Each structure stands twice: as C-alpha cells, then as structure tokens.
Amino acid sequence: MTNRRAHSLMSLTLAGALVLTACGGGNDDSGSGGGGGGTSGEDLTIGVLLPLTGPLSPLGKEMLNGYEVARKTINDAGGIDGRQVVYEVSDAPTPEAATSVAGTLSADPDVSLIMGSYSSSIAIPASAVASRNRKLYWETGGVSAELTGRGLDYIYRTVVSSGMPVYQNGAADFITDVAATALGADAGDLRFGLTYTDDAYGTAGADAFTALAKANNLDVVASESYAASASDLSSVIEQLKSAEVDVLYAVGGITDAILLVRQSDELGFNPDLIVGNGAGFSDKGFVKGAGDAANGVVVADAVPLHISDDVLNEDLSPKYSEFTKSFENEIGYEPLTHATLGYAGAMVLFQEVLPNADPADVESLVKAAKAVDVQPGGTVAGFGVKFDETGQNERAGWYFMQYQDQKLVAVAPDEFAASELLIGE
Secondary structure, X not given: OOOOOOXXXXXXXXXXXXXXXXXOOOEEEEOOOOOOOOOOOOOEEEEEEEOOOOOOHHHHHHHHHHHHHHHHHHHXXXXXXXXXXXXXXXXXXXXXXXXXXXXXXXXXXXXXXXXXXXXXXXXXXXXXXXXXXXXXXXXXXXXXXXXXXXXXXXXXXXXXXXXXXXXXXXHHHHHHHHHHHHHOOXXXXXXXXXXXXXXXXXXXXXXXXXXXXXXXXXXXXXXXXXXXXXXXXXXXXXXXXXXXXXXXXXXXXXXXXXXXXXXXXHOOOOOXXXXXXXXXXXXXXXXXHHHHHHOOOEEEEOOOOOOOHHHOOOOOOOOHHHHHHHHHHHHOOOXXXXXXXXXXXXXXXXXXXXXXXXXXXXXXXXXXXXXXXXXXXXXXXXXXXXEOOOOEEOOOOOXXXXXXOXXXXXXXXXXXXXXXXXXXX
16 A cells, blocks of 8 residues: 555554454444544544344454454554544444445444444445445445445445456466366366356356356356355255256355255265355355365465465565464454454455545545545555445456465466465365
8 A cells, every 4th residue: 555654654563452243133333433533532433234143244244343443554554644444333234234334334423434344235225325325335245236336425335346347357367277277178168057046146147157158158058046144055056966066156145055065976966067156155264164165266366375475465564474363363363354344345445545545535535535545555455445436446456366275375377376276175
C-alpha cells in the first residue's frame, strides 16, 4: 500500500493476546467510545455486520477474526490520524436480520460506515438499506454480481465479483489448461458435473460456471441444486454417479461441502477431480469434517494461501508472513481465506480511505474510495485495488488451491503457484 501510513507499519509486530470467543446475537462494541466525525484522540467507530450465529457463522466469525487483527494492527501503530478504531459488531444471520441491523447501524450518527458481511445473501439487503440511508457499505466477502450491479451509490467491494472476467476466465483457464493437462485429456472430451446450493451465493456461482461451460464448449452432463440446509445428498450424488462425471464443480457452504465429499466417498462416486468454489471448501472445518477425503480437492477462491512474500509487492506492510504470524499469535491458528479477505479489505479501508477522508462525511469517504490505487500484489490477498464506477474492485483476483496432505496449497495462476496440480491424491 502506498499512502502515508504504509511505511509507518513496516516494522510493526503485534504484541499481547486477543481472545475471540463465539459471538452471539445483538450488538457488541469492540473497544469503547465512538464517533463518526471528531478530532484526534476520539475513537472512530465502524459498524460490523456479519452472520455470527446460524449456519453461516463459521465463516462470518473467520472474517471477524481478520477484521480484529487489522484493527489491532492499525491501532498499535497509532490509529488513524491519532484516532483508535473501534467496532460496533452486530450479528446478521439471515437476510431479514441483515436488513434490520443495517437500518440500525446506518441510522447511528456515531457509526462512520458499515463493513461486512461475508455472505452475498446478507450483503445484498444490508447494502441496499445502507445506501438508502446514505451510509458507506464496505464489502469484503460476498461475490454475487448483483451486489455491485444495482447502481447503488455507497457500496464498495474489495473482493471479486462473480460477474468479472477474472472470475470466469480464471476458472476457464484452470479447467481447459491446468486441469485438462494434468488429466491428460482435452477439456472438450471431459464430462462435467455441477452442484450448488439454491441460495444467492450458490446460484451466482452456478450461473457463472454455466456461462463458462457454454463459452468453452464444456460438456455438462449433470447439474444438481439442493437446499443449503440439506442433511442428505445421496440422491444428488447418485445422479452424478449415473452421469459418469469426470470433473465436478461444486458451489456451497461448509456443512454441505463436507457432506458432499464424505457421501461421495461412501457411495463410490470418485470423479477424477472435484473443484469446490470457495466458501465451505476453504473453511478450517472442512478438513476436520472431510478427513482424508479432502485430499485432492481443488478450491477456487478469492485469495491464495501459503504464499511467499516474494510474490507480493516489496513495499507491502505488514508483509504476508508478518500478517500470518500475527494472526496465529492472536487467534491461535493460521489464517484461511475468509480471515485473509477480511484483514486485507479492512487494511485497505484503514490505510487508503479513512486517512484521506472525513469519516463523518459519506461523500468524502466516496471521494477517497474512488481515489484508491493499490497495484496488484499490494495486499496480503494478492490482488490490487482500484474501484470502477459501480464500486467494484476491478483488480480483484481469483485463485486455485488444492488440498495436499490436508493443507491448502496454491496451484494456479502460475505467479502464485507453490505446487503443481496433483491428480489421484
């Protein structure tokens, strides 16, 4: 990152212990005090809207962990213009709750902006409410194209959109080049299967893959949707098995991702390759729940993991290795995708936007956001940041990792790859 705060963080290491417990419903202030405007010495309050209970909570909490490490990082370096960042944390486990919480936060004059929300199904209604109330909404996780495609004035998303060329072309390049080569076949000769949850996230991912398949003449022989709350996927798996699928592309959450992989193993459905589209496949509970069946599964996600500092910009501060060390010290385990996305998105806000704006003035925040110009490799998530006219980060990326010995390792694109794609692992 390039603004005036970047170099002050160059030698920063985190001290102390931050203990994060499971968050319940309602509001919880992380830190004390508040104020959207104010002067040096007053706290700067940011509303945080995440699913912290219910089925979406595992990854909501992961994103909150990333936010918390970013907050402590910036506060330990002196805050933003001398002001300590505090969070007003609210649980939004459902779209209905997100609408209510966003209304409360956006009506609070002490809250400068709202940051969230991991899930597209949460982000879509929450950002609509915030925009109507002229409160900036800073999205770090939801990837649905609808989110930034509605013409809202006050939404900015740091993570990739499912409608972006990098999302669709990245997957196409991986399938037609990397995967097909590793499988020793032409992509057009492979039989593809698609499974997805019938919510906003799953449908967006399925639509993107369907468009990709059509554009690249891929043979999709089975397409199966199911409820995100499904407790048995045997009928779905039997359809895939009957269709003799070679490569399965799966879009879903943590519980169904584990269920899909485990039941596939139990029912003898063994495609040559399973590609899981982010979300549940990259959650820390996936390996624990799937066991050895996780090995070989490819995960497509918005951030590469276990990368070298050498593949990122030299002036990035803190560096990727410093971030992961700090996260492990504070949280107790290494950061996975959603924690990394949360941290990276929050740090862009803290280093590039808030120091260059009046936090009490939404138009000032918008002006600062529009001026952000972080080059590729300028965040720990690998991507750069430059917002287009819709508020979408046009430098966001899409990456591919594989579980090897139950650990996610980047395999594509080449500039981030730490290993070759392994087949039959």
